[in-house]
Amino acid sequence: CGGKTPQQAKVLKIGTDAAFAPFEFQDEKSKEYIGFDIDLIKAIGKQMGYEVKVQGMGFDGLIPALEAGQIDAAVSGMTITEERGKKVNFSKPYYTSGxxxxxxxxxxxxxxxxxxxxxxxxxxxxxxxxxxxxxxxxxxxxxxxxxxxxxxxxxxxxxxxxxxxxxxxxxxxxxxxxxxxxxxGKPLNSENYGIATAKKNTELAQKIDKALEDLKKSGEYDKIYEKWFGR
Ligand code: GLN
Structure with a gap:
């Protein structure tokens, strides 16, 4: 696919609110971003031939950052909602929450x-x-x-x-x-997390969906899921 060497790999700029363990948080010692979402987007990026760079920001700043083109995708335990869907594109659901x-x-x-x-x-x-x-x-x-x-x-x-x-x-x-x-009590509702991308960047949204599908088929998604939620 394109014959890109790793050095030439394109960069996928990810925004996340890294205070939402186990989805995204910072390793206490290394301060590196870790979590289910981080592993997943790294795997998606790799699948697409992109190098993933993660940037921390406030949750309420993610959609504005996408709209301003400061990040390519927001991966942050973000629930797919109709209201947000007016401003950004969402990938297919990747996690069922509530x-x-x-x-x-x-x-x-x-x-x-x-x-x-x-x-x-x-x-x-x-x-x-x-x-x-x-x-x-x-x-x-x-x-x-x-x-x-x-x-x-x-x-x-x-x-x-x-x-x-x-x-x-x-x-x-x-x-x-x-x-x-x-x-x-019981869970109050059911929500689906999605990866958000800018409205105009429909090509990226499609690539992400394709990569997500590939990772589900290959078992890579299950491995990442097991790592963070397996017991
Ligand atoms: N899933 C919730 C939402 O989308 C909370 C996400 C978060 O705080 N990272 O609003």
């Missing part, structure tokens, strides 16, 4: 969705969790730049619950927060 509720370990008052009414909620700005929280009757919603900051506020007692993506909540509790926090 929102869930996190409360303090000793909270006996919030057990399910209906108990959120009138409560103080923490969310990450610009996310589906934020949109969801804003629809809860009489809730006081506080928006944070990153999911870890929302968890910190819960720990500090400043809010009653966090609404955030279930796999990220699970990872947080498993790795750091099991003494402090717990997930309650």
């Amino acid at each position: 929102l869930s509720i996190v409360v303090k370990q000793d909270n006996a008052a919030i057990k399910e969705f209906k108990d959120l009414e009138g409560k103080r909620l923490a969310v990450q700005i610009g996310t589906t969790g934020a949109n969801f929280a804003k629809k809860v009757k009489d809730a006081k919603v506080r928006e944070f730049n990153t999911a870890p900051e929302a968890f910190l506020e819960l720990k500090a007692g400043g809010v009653d619950a966090v609404i955030n993506d279930l796999p990220v909540n699970e990872y947080y509790i498993a790795k750091t927060g099991s003494k402090d926090a717990k997930i309650v």
Whole structure:
């Protein structure tokens, strides 16, 4: 395909909000970007003959960065939504997620969705969790730049619950927060993650879909999935 040598490989500039483990976060020591999304986009880039360069930024800055041409693709646990679909192209879904509720370990008052009414909620700005929280009757919603900051506020007692993506909540509790926090209730919904590209760059969107399909067929996708979610 094009006969490109690695030195001539084209660069795929990726934007991500690297505070969303296990999808994208920074290795504590090396500060390198790691996670399921990072491995996946590196594999996709390789499949396409591109060198992948990852750039960290705020989640709410990803779509503007795509629109401004500062990045080629956003890979950031980003849910495919109709509203975002007006501004960017999404790849085929690559991960099925959904929102869930996190409360303090000793909270006996919030057990399910209906108990959120009138409560103080923490969310990450610009996310589906934020949109969801804003629809809860009489809730006081506080928006944070990153999911870890929302968890910190819960720990500090400043809010009653966090609404955030279930796999990220699970990872947080498993790795750091099991003494402090717990997930309650059923998942609030089902969401699909997609890789976002600029509206006008339909060629790239097609290439990404093709590469994703290839990786699913070859078993490479499953390997990456196992690495981060296998137990
Ligand atoms: N999946 C959620 C969304 O798309 C949260 C993504 C994130 O915080 N990285 O809004």
